[in-house]
Amino acid sequence: MKFDILKHTLVPHHEILSGEDVEKLLKTYKIKKEDLPQMLVTDPVAKAIGAKDGDIVKIVRKSPTAGTSISYRLVVKKEII
Amino acid sequence: MITKSKKIIDKIAFGLLSPEKIRKMSATRIITPDTYDEDGFPIEMGLMDPRLGVIEPGLRCKTCGQKVKECPGHFGHIELAMPVIHVGFAKTIYNVLKATCRGCGKLLLPEEEIIKLREDYKKVVKRGNSTAAFAKEVIKKTSKVTKCPYCGREVLPVELDKPTTYREGGRKLTPAEVREWLEKVSDALGDDLRLLDINPEVAHPEWMVLTVLPVPPVTTRPSITLETGERSEDDLTHKLVDIIRINQRLQENRDAGAPQLIVEDLWELLQYHVTTYFDNQTSGIPPARHRSGRALKTLAQRLKGKEGRFRSNLSGKRVNFSARTVISPDPNISINEVGIPIAIAKELTVPIKVTPYNIEEMKELVKRGPEPEPLEGTIYLPGVNYVIRPDGRRIRVTSENAETVAERLEVGSIIERQLDDGDIVLFNRQPSLHRMSMMAHKAKILPYKTFRLNLAVCPPYNADFDGDEMNLHVLQSEEARAEAEILMKVQEHILSPRFGGAIIGAIHDHITGCFLLTYGNKVFSKEEALYILSATGYTGKIKEKMTGKEIFSKILPEDLNLEYKAKLCNSTEEECRKNDAYVVIKNGKLLEGAIDEASIGAFKGKIIEYIMRKDGSKAARKFIDKVTKLGIASITLIGFTTGIDDEDIPEEAQMQIKGVLENAKKKIQDLIRAYREGELEQIPGRSLEETLEMEIMRVTGKARDQTGEIASRHLGLDNSAVIMARSGARGSMLNLSQMAGAVGQQAVRGERIHRGYHGRTLPHFKKGDLGAEAKGFVSSSYKSGLTPTEYFFHSMGGREGLVDTAVRTSRSGYMQRRLINALENVRLEEDGSVRETTGKVVQFHYGEDGIDPTKSIRGKAVDPELILKEVTNE
Numbered sequence: 032m033k034f035d036i037l038k039h040t041l042v043p044h045h046e047i048l049s050g051e052d053v054e055k056l057l058k059t060y061k062i063k064k065e066d067l068p069q070m071l072v073t074d075p076v077a078k079a080i081g082a083k084d085g086d087i088v089k090i091v092r093k094s095p096t097a098g099t100s101i102s103y104r105l106v107v108k109k110e111i112i
Numbered sequence: 113m114i115t116k117s118k119k120i121i122d123k124i125a126f127g128l129l130s131p132e133k134i135r136k137m138s139a140t141r142i143i144t145p146d147t148y149d150e151d152g153f154p155i156e157m158g159l160m161d162p163r164l165g166v167i168e169p170g171l172r173c174k175t176c177g178q179k180v181k182e183c184p185g186h187f188g189h190i191e192l193a194m195p196v197i198h199v200g201f202a203k204t205i206y207n208v209l210k211a212t213c214r215g216c217g218k219l220l221l222p223e224e225e226i227i228k229l230r231e232d233y234k235k236v237v238k239r240g241n242s243t244a245a246f247a248k249e250v251i252k253k254t255s256k257v258t259k260c261p262y263c264g265r266e267v268l269p270v271e272l273d274k275p276t277t278y279r280e281g282g283r284k285l286t287p288a289e290v291r292e293w294l295e296k297v298s299d300a301l302g303d304d305l306r307l308l309d310i311n312p313e314v315a316h317p318e319w320m321v322l323t324v325l326p327v328p329p330v331t332t333r334p335s336i337t338l339e340t341g342e343r344s345e346d347d348l349t350h351k352l353v354d355i356i357r358i359n360q361r362l363q364e365n366r367d368a369g370a371p372q373l374i375v376e377d378l379w380e381l382l383q384y385h386v387t388t389y390f391d392n393q394t395s396g397i398p399p400a401r402h403r404s405g406r407a408l409k410t411l412a413q414r415l416k417g418k419e420g421r422f423r424s425n426l427s428g429k430r431v432n433f434s435a436r437t438v439i440s441p442d443p444n445i446s447i448n449e450v451g452i453p454i455a456i457a458k459e460l461t462v463p464i465k466v467t468p469y470n471i472e473e474m475k476e477l478v479k480r481g482p483e484p485e486p487l488e489g490t491i492y493l494p495g496v497n498y499v500i501r502p503d504g505r506r507i508r509v510t511s512e513n514a515e516t517v518a519e520r521l522e523v524g525s526i527i528e529r530q531l532d533d534g535d536i537v538l539f540n541r542q543p544s545l546h547r548m549s550m551m552a553h554k555a556k557i558l559p560y561k562t563f564r565l566n567l568a569v570c571p572p573y574n575a576d577f578d579g580d581e582m583n584l585h586v587l588q589s590e591e592a593r594a595e596a597e598i599l600m601k602v603q604e605h606i607l608s609p610r611f612g613g614a615i616i617g618a619i620h621d622h623i624t625g626c627f628l629l630t631y632g633n634k635v636f637s638k639e640e641a642l643y644i645l646s647a648t649g650y651t652g653k654i655k656e657k658m659t660g661k662e663i664f665s666k667i668l669p670e671d672l673n674l675e676y677k678a679k680l681c682n683s684t685e686e687e688c689r690k691n692d693a694y695v696v697i698k699n700g701k702l703l704e705g706a707i708d709e710a711s712i713g714a715f716k717g718k719i720i721e722y723i724m725r726k727d728g729s730k731a732a733r734k735f736i737d738k739v740t741k742l743g744i745a746s747i748t749l750i751g752f753t754t755g756i757d758d759e760d761i762p763e764e765a766q767m768q769i770k771g772v773l774e775n776a777k778k779k780i781q782d783l784i785r786a787y788r789e790g791e792l793e794q795i796p797g798r799s800l801e802e803t804l805e806m807e808i809m810r811v812t813g814k815a816r817d818q819t820g821e822i823a824s825r826h827l828g829l830d831n832s833a834v835i836m837a838r839s840g841a842r843g844s845m846l847n848l849s850q851m852a853g854a855v856g857q858q859a860v861r862g863e864r865i866h867r868g869y870h871g872r873t874l875p876h877f878k879k880g881d882l883g884a885e886a887k888g889f890v891s892s893s894y895k896s897g898l899t900p901t902e903y904f905f906h907s908m909g910g911r912e913g914l915v916d917t918a919v920r921t922s923r924s925g926y927m928q929r930r931l932i933n934a935l936e937n938v939r940l941e942e943d944g945s946v947r948e949t950t951g952k953v954v955q956f957h958y959g960e961d962g963i964d965p966t967k968s969i970r971g972k973a974v975d976p977e978l979i980l981k982e983v984t985n986e
Contacts, residue, residue, distance in 0.1 A: 059943075060943065060945060060953065060956075061943075062951060062953060063951075065952075066947075066950075066951050066952045066953055067952075067953055068952075068953060068954075092960075094960045094961065096959070096960060096961040096963070096972075096973070097957070097960045097961035097962070100956075100957065100960035100961070101956065101957075102955075102956050103956065
């Protein structure tokens with residue numbers, strides 16, 4: 032049986048952003064996709080939620096000071112070139 | 113005046129100089145190692161050839177015809193008899209050699225792979241990724257090839273014998289052979305050199321092996337004439353002399369057909385000199401030295417490190433309009449002020465533009481000259497040092513010409529007025545570890561020769577007066593002054609962004625003074641109350657008799673409501689209420705509790721924090737100014753002294769302490785006996801020895817605490833030392849118990865002292881003695897004095913502390929440097945996100961919660977308890 036890492040206490044909530052939400056996100060911060068922090072497609076969580084190269088993942092964390100904090104990651108392929 | 117540059121830099125490209133380029137930009141070829149002839153004239157084609165630029169004033173450059181400051185200097189060149197490796201590129205050469213074939217110079221990869229790599233390279237450039245990392249991958253790929261896919265030549269392993277020797281299959285390659293190889297690579301690869309991270313437009317691999325050496329202009333290596341008339345040459349010139357000498361000998365020997373061995377030796381010597389000319393700290397070769405034994409400072413040394421060009425001249429600059437002197441305290445000036453000696457004020461100036469509106473006033477000012485007579489009853493009057501006319505001419509104002517300069521003053525001039533009271537200046541103490549290390553103060557011109565500062569600003573600067581010096585800068589523009597006043601003034605830094613509390617506040621005697629005033633229900637006569645309150649500038653009514661708490665209440669804002677445990681408090685709220693250790697302030701009246709460190713102290717002061725948040729920085733500044741003066745007035749009136757007899761304890765207490773110590777020693781003996789007999793119960797995860805040590809440490813620790821407890825039972829709040837310790841003014845109860853009771857166990861690296869002789873710490877003890885005394889337990893008190901062995905152990909522990917601080921400061925300093933270099937281009941944007949200068953997002957919402965720690969309440973956004981109290985009280 033495989034362990035579902037998404038249920039682990041130390042793994043925050045991840046979800047793939049829809050095309051509409053991506054537009055909205057990039058508009059609110061006035062940024063390009065490349066300006067976002069990145070995560071690898073090979074990341075265990077990315078694999079678990081089925082994120083593909085170019086997707087944007089929304090991460091919702093519990094924060095001791097802010098309650099919940101939201102951040103975003105751009106999924107990228109690992110390439111040296 | 114600043115002369116504007118005629119050229120604007122559009123871009124900078126880095127590349128290699130080709131031999132042709134070096135010859136082309138050279139003003140002359142250098143052939144003789146001599147610099148000057150007997151008459152002191154520079155020798156033509158020598159290292160000081162007049163065509164290389166001018167360093168002597170009055171002369172004109174032979175190349176460009178300009179004078180000293182105008183001529184930038186011109187390069188010369190040396191034709192090397194044999195090629196040599198450039199140390200700076202040794203690694204790059206090595207990489208190229210490894211990746212290419214010696215036979216045909218092509219990349220050691222099959223055609224189809226190269227085609228693929230070309231595509232990949234384009235992608236890398238498009239993405240803005242590192243081409244260096246890409247080249248590394250390419251080189252890694254070639255390492256697997258054993259036979260050249262083009263000419264079929266067997267690939268022999270290339271080694272780099274640091275710093276500059278190459279071997280192919282074990283056989284040494286001469287620089288000439290290397291150069292030949294690289295030439296082939298250059299021809300065969302062409303644009304494919306980019307795959308090795310070399311841009312063929314600006315750099316060819318064979319240029320990394322030098323055949324011509326550029327000679328920097330004399331302006332880069334000026335010679336100094338000593339008082340004796342002797343000339344002393346720059347280190348670079350010395351090195352170049354060496355190079356030319358060996359080069360000449362090499363050429364002569366080679367041309368004369370000398371044996372191969374001699375030529376090779378000279379060649380290697382030339383390589384050594386050229387290598388040290390570039391970098392005199394190359395590992396693997398001894399640094400070239402001066403006759404005196406000092407290592408020469410060559411090209412790399414000029415640039416590298418803290419004293420190098422980058423960190424010392426480009427990232428850091430020396431500035432004008434600044435001063436430095438010793439600091440001393442002045443409790444009578446505001447925290448916003450800084451006392452400046454008259455001598456310094458006369459040197460530092462503020463520029464003022466002359467306008468139609470102020471011209472008459474300015475004329476009067478200039479008329480005063482640089483040394484005006486102070487007005488009756490004052491000590492200082494600012495004069496004018498310089499007038500800058502609209503055409504940019506700078507005129508020094510003297511007592512003689514002041515009158516005429518003033519008359520000729522016109523609109524558009526700038527006068528440089530000497531510093532005056534109220535001018536905004538920046539004040540700074542190194543190390544500048546946080547933003548409070550550099551704050552804006554208002555100048556106050558005072559007599560004597562030290563900078564004066566209010567004692568409450570010592571904590572942010574981390575200053576004391578044992579000889580500390582501080583720097584002062586005078587702002588030169590209106591924008592700078594406005595910005596400094598709004599952002600940098602001391603009162604704007606009362607709360608620290610480090611922990612969201614006050615960092616500026618009362619210290620030492622201020623706290624003792626306020627504590628003495630407010631503790632208990634002391635009653636003061638009208639005269640006494642007047643004395644104390646007049647110090648704070650109080651002008652209201654004074655009653656016939658006043659308690660200390662009533663006096664203190666006079667400086668509190670009227671609408672202040674606070675309740676908290678005082679520093680004095682060491683148990684529950686209920687207990688503390690009885691002991692006057694719970695502070696209650698209602699409507700600006702101190703009803704209960706003594707004022708101590710927790711109320712007004714730097715780092716802790718609750719009242720300061722609260723006023724700062726509620727009424728702003730101005731109110732907080734006023735409060736600090738008043739409370740410090742109040743504290744000093746109180747302590748002056750009440751009187752306060754401390755001495756070693758503060759630690760006197762009655763004989764019976766001393767006996768008790770002795771008993772505790774005896775008891776502890778006996779317990780330790782018991783533990784040791786149990787250990788020897790194997791009865792000691794082992795703590796899980798520890799060896800038996802470790803268990804014993806831990807048990808003993810526990811016993812000694814407990815013994816010290818007990819002695820302290822006994823001592824403090826006999827030292828009450830009528831004792832000055834205890835007042836200081838309990839109110840948080842200075843010292844701790846631990847310090848007192850070490851003076852009165854016992855110093856306790858000394859430790860090195862967290863363990864009882866165990867090093868020294870074989871099986872014992874000192875020859876005073878038997879081998880294998882595990883007892884208290886033999887392992888650094890000090891049962892004497894500081895007051896009674898230590899025995900020789902105790903003193904020695906105490907020194908061991910003390911030394912460790914000193915070493916630790918020394919190591920810690922240097923390490924944390926380096927860490928901070930790296931952190932700041934890494935974080936300097938991260939900033940908070942208007943939308944609350946944290947970004948790099950490139951626009952990349954680091955945090956979406958600063959610190960997750962978007963809270964400015966300066967404006968937080970000790971790190972929290974809100975203090976629910978305080979709000980609750982405020983709401984329910986009203």
